[in-house]
Amino acid sequence: MVPESRELRLLLVTIGASLAVLVGLARLRFPAAGPAAPPPQLLPIDRLGPQALYEDLVRAVARLETRLAPHLVERTSEDGRPALALLWNSTQALAWSPLPERASDPRILAVDRGRGLLLLRHAISPPPAALAEWSPEAAGPIYLAAAEPGPGGWALRPVYVGRLRATHSTTWGGVLAVSGASLTPGSFLFTLDGRRLGLVVPDAGGAAVLAGSNLRAHAESLARDPRGAAWSGVRLGRTPSEARLIVLSVEDWSAWAERLRAGDSLETVGDKAPASSLEAEEALRSATAVAQVRRGNARLQVRPVGEPAAPGLRLADAPGGARVVAVAPDSPAARSGLHAGDRLSAFDGVDAPTAADVARRYGAARRGDRLVVVAGHGREARALVLEKP
Amino acid sequence: MKHDGLDELGPDPIDAAIETGRVPLLSRLAAPLRQRAALGLDPALAPVAVFVGLGFAAGPAGLGVLGADGLARLETAVAIAAAALGVFAGLELLPRSGERRLFVAASLEALVTMAVVAAATGYLLAEWELLRGLELGSAALVLGLAAAPSAASALLGESRLADLDDALPIVLGGVLLPVLGPEIPPLEGLALTAALGVGAALCGWLLLEHARDAAERAVFLLGVIALLGGAAASLGLSALLAGLAAGLFWRLAPGAADAVARRDLGPFQHLLVVLLLIVAGAGVALDARVLALAVAFAFFRLTGKLLGAYAAAPVAGLRRPSALAAGLLTPGVIGIAFALAVRGARPDADAALLAGAVALGAAFSEPLAWLTAPEPSKAA
Numbered sequence: 001m002v003p004e005s006r007e008l009r010l011l012l013v014t015i016g017a018s019l020a021v022l023v024g025l026a027r028l029r030f031p032a033a034g035p036a037a038p039p040p041q042l043l044p045i046d047r048l049g050p051q052a053l054y055e056d057l058v059r060a061v062a063r064l065e066t067r068l069a070p071h072l073v074e075r076t077s078e079d080g081r082p083a084l085a086l087l088w089n090s091t092q093a094l095a096w097s098p099l100p101e102r103a104s105d106p107r108i109l110a111v112d113r114g115r116g117l118l119l120l121r122h123a124i125s126p127p128p129a130a131l132a133e134w135s136p137e138a139a140g141p142i143y144l145a146a147a148e149p150g151p152g153g154w155a156l157r158p159v160y161v162g163r164l165r166a167t168h169s170t171t172w173g174g175v176l177a178v179s180g181a182s183l184t185p186g187s188f189l190f191t192l193d194g195r196r197l198g199l200v201v202p203d204a205g206g207a208a209v210l211a212g213s214n215l216r217a218h219a220e221s222l223a224r225d226p227r228g229a230a231w232s233g234v235r236l237g238r239t240p241s242e243a244r245l246i247v248l249s250v251e252d253w254s255a256w257a258e259r260l261r262a263g264d265s266l267e268t269v270g271d272k273a274p275a276s277s278l279e280a281e282e283a284l285r286s287a288t289a290v291a292q293v294r295r296g297n298a299r300l301q302v303r304p305v306g307e308p309a310a311p312g313l314r315l316a317d318a319p320g321g322a323r324v325v326a327v328a329p330d331s332p333a334a335r336s337g338l339h340a341g342d343r344l345s346a347f348d349g350v351d352a353p354t355a356a357d358v359a360r361r362y363g364a365a366r367r368g369d370r371l372v373v374v375a376g377h378g379r380e381a382r383a384l385v386l387e388k389p
Numbered sequence: 390m391k392h393d394g395l396d397e398l399g400p401d402p403i404d405a406a407i408e409t410g411r412v413p414l415l416s417r418l419a420a421p422l423r424q425r426a427a428l429g430l431d432p433a434l435a436p437v438a439v440f441v442g443l444g445f446a447a448g449p450a451g452l453g454v455l456g457a458d459g460l461a462r463l464e465t466a467v468a469i470a471a472a473a474l475g476v477f478a479g480l481e482l483l484p485r486s487g488e489r490r491l492f493v494a495a496s497l498e499a500l501v502t503m504a505v506v507a508a509a510t511g512y513l514l515a516e517w518e519l520l521r522g523l524e525l526g527s528a529a530l531v532l533g534l535a536a537a538p539s540a541a542s543a544l545l546g547e548s549r550l551a552d553l554d555d556a557l558p559i560v561l562g563g564v565l566l567p568v569l570g571p572e573i574p575p576l577e578g579l580a581l582t583a584a585l586g587v588g589a590a591l592c593g594w595l596l597l598e599h600a601r602d603a604a605e606r607a608v609f610l611l612g613v614i615a616l617l618g619g620a621a622a623s624l625g626l627s628a629l630l631a632g633l634a635a636g637l638f639w640r641l642a643p644g645a646a647d648a649v650a651r652r653d654l655g656p657f658q659h660l661l662v663v664l665l666l667i668v669a670g671a672g673v674a675l676d677a678r679v680l681a682l683a684v685a686f687a688f689f690r691l692t693g694k695l696l697g698a699y700a701a702a703p704v705a706g707l708r709r710p711s712a713l714a715a716g717l718l719t720p721g722v723i724g725i726a727f728a729l730a731v732r733g734a735r736p737d738a739d740a741a742l743l744a745g746a747v748a749l750g751a752a753f754s755e756p757l758a759w760l761t762a763p764e765p766s767k768a769a
C-alpha cells in the first residue's frame with residue numbers, strides 16, 4: 001500500500017503550503033480587544049435569568065458607578081501606584097496593598113502585614129448608605145464589575161468571572177475562587193446591582209475574591225488588633241449613647257485577665273481619656289498602662305499582669321513556666337515566633353523559667369546570641385530561636 | 390475510487406439505498422448538497438454553508454429576526470438536537486461485520502485531523518493573542534475536536550469511514566466539555582455523562598418495552614431525548630456523548646428500543662440538523678478575528694483531513710489517500726454541535742469566538758469539499 005508518487009507529491013506540497021500559510025497567518029495582527037463583552041446570544045438553560053446583552057451591561061455599570069462613587073476612595077500606595085480603598089463606615093476605609101505600608105502614615109489606623117490589609121482613617125459626612133455583604137455561598141457564573149484604580153481615577157470594568165466557588169484558603173479562611181477572568185489584587189468586585197461586594201486578593205498563586213462577610217470579619221479583627229499581632233486581649237465597645245467605653249470581654253491569656261471584667265466602664269488609660277475603642281485598646285497594650293475603671297459604684301485603678309522580660313515581651317509567672325502575656329510586633333520575641341498565651345517551658349537552658357529568669361538570661365546574652373526557647377500552647381510545644389539584636 | 394478496497398468490506402447499506410444508478414435529474418443536481426450528519430442518518434439536504442448563512446442573516450448580527458432572546462430559548466432545543474444526533478451515532482457505533490479495520494482507520498484519521506487543526510490554530514491563537522480567559526490548549530482542542538467529524542456526502546463512496554470518524558471526537562468532546570464548563574475533572578465528567586446517558590436510556594428502555602402502542606412509544610422516546618439533552622446542558626455535560634451512550638445502550642439491550650429510536654427519530658433528523666446550523670449561524674458575531682480564525686480552521690482542516698487520509702488509507706486498504714481526503718472534507722454537523730455545546734457551557738467571549746469560527750469555518754469547508762470532489766462519474 002505504498003502511495004503513488006503523485007500522491008506523495010501532493011502530500012509534500014500540502015505540508016509545504018500549510019507551513020507557508022501558517023507563517024503568513026501568524027503575521028496578522030488585531031487591535032486590542034475592548035472590555036470582555038458577553039456573547040450576544042445563548043444563555044445555557046440553567047441560567048435563563050435576565051439576558052446579558054452588552055448594552056444592558058454597559059447601562060448597569062454606568063448606574064453602578066454613580067452608586068459606588070461615595071464608597072470608593074482613591075489613594076497612593078507605598079510604591080507610588082494608584083490604589084483604591086473602600087469606605088467601610090463613616091470613619092474607616094479598607095484597602096489591600098502588596099507592600100507593608102509606612103506605619104508612620106497618619107491615615108493608617110491598622111495594618112495586617114501578613115495579609116496586606118489596611119484600615120485607613122477617612123472621615124465622611126454624611127456616611128453613605130451601607131453596601132450589603134457577600135456570603136461565600138454565592139454561586140456563579142456571573143458578570144461582575146471590577147473597580148480598578150488608574151492614573152485618571154478609578155473606573156469600573158465589566159468582567160465575566162466564570163464561576164465563583166467557595167474554597168478554603170490558608171491565608172484568608174474562606175474565599176471565592178474565580179475562573180475565566182483576569183483580576184487585579186486590590187480591586188473591588190461588585191455585583192451589577194451593587195448589592196454584593198468583594199475584594200480581590202492574591203491566593204494560591206492566583207486571584208480570589210474575599211467575600212464581603214469575610215472582609216468584614218477581617219476588618220473587625222484588624223480594628224481590634226491595630227498592629228495585627230499583639231492584641232491586648234481586651235474587647236471594648238461603646239454604650240448606645242456613646243458616652244462610655246465598656247469592657248466587653250477579656251481573653252484569659254491577657255495581661256488584663258483578672259484585672260478588668262466585662263462590664264467595667266473604662267474612664268482613663270495612662271491618665272488619658274481615650275477618644276475611641278481603638279485608641280483605648282492600643283493604650284492597653286502598653287507595659288506601663290494604668291487603667292482607671294468604674295465597676296458599679298466603685299472607681300478602681302488596675303495594672304496589667306506580668307512584667308517586661310525582654311524588649312517587646314511581657315511575661316507573667318505561672319507554675320510550669322512563665323506565661324507570655326504580650327508580644328510587641330516587630331520585636332525579637334515576635335520574630336522568634338512567640339505569641340501571647342504561650343507558656344515557656346525552657347529558656348536558654350533554664351527549665352520552667354520565671355519572668356525574672358528570662359530577664360536575667362536575656363540581659364546576660366551578647367548581641368547576636370541565639371537563645372533557644374521551648375514554648376507551647378496547651379499540649380503543643382515547639383522549639384524557637386530568639387536572637388538578641 | 391469508490392472501489393478502492395471498500396468492496397472487500399461490502400456495500401454500505403445506506404449508500405445502497407440511495408439508488409445512485411437511477412437518480413432523477415433534479416436529485417442528481419442536488420446531490421452535492423445531500424449529506425448525512427451523523428452515523429445512522431440518511432442523506433438529507435442540509436448544506437452547511439446555506440443554513441449557517443441563513444442563520445447569520447436572521448440572527449442578531451443580521452436582520453435580527455432571531456434575536457438574542459430567541460437564541461437563548463433555543464439553547465435547550467440545541468442540546469436536545471445534539472442528544473438526538475448522539476443517539477443516532479450510538480445506534481450505529483458498533484462496527485458491522487468486517488468493519489473493525491475501517492473503524493480504526495476512521496479514528497486514526499480523526500485523531501490526525503484533530504492534532505493538525507489543534508496545533509495550527511493553537512499556534513495562531515497564541516500569536517494573535519485573541520483569548521481573554523480560556524486556556525490556549527483548551528481552545529485549540531475545541532477547534533481540533535470540532536474539525537474532526539466529517540459528513541458523508543451522497544456523492545462519495547467513503548461514507549462509512551466518514552460516519553465512523555464521529556465517534557472519537559464525540560467521546561473526547563465529552564471529556565473536555567465538563568472541564569471547560571463546570572470544571573469537573575475529565576474522568577469524573579466522562580463517568581457522569583456516561584451514567585446520565587445509560588441511566589436515561591435504561592428508563593427509556595423500560596418505558597419503550599412496556600408501551601402499548603406506537604404513539605405512546607414516540608412520546609416516551611421524545612421524553613427521553615429531551616431528558617438527555619436538557620440534563621446534559623443543565624449539568625454542563627456533553628449531550629452528544631450522553632446521547633451516544635444511550636444509543637449504544639439501546640443497541641445492545643434486548644428488545645426493539647433501537648429499532649423504535651431509528652424509526653421515530655428519523656423523521657426529525659433534517660429538522661435537528663437545520664436547527665443546529667441556523668443557531669450556529671445566528672450566533673456568529675462577524676469580525677476580523679472570527680473571520681481569520683474561520684479561514685485558518687477551514688484551511689488546516691483541509692490539511693488535517695489530507696494527512697489523516699494518508700494515515701488511514703493503509704489501514705482501510707485504500708490506495709488513493711487524496712481521494713479519500715476529498716471524500717472526508719464535507720464538515721460534519723457533530724463538530725458544530727460540539728462548538729455550540731462549548732458556548733452553552735461557558736458563555737463568554739472566548740467560547741463565542743470559537744463557536745463562530747467553527748460555524749464559519751465549516752461553511753468555508755463545504756465549498757472546498759465540492760471543489761475537490763472526485764469526477765462526476767463517482768456520483769453515478
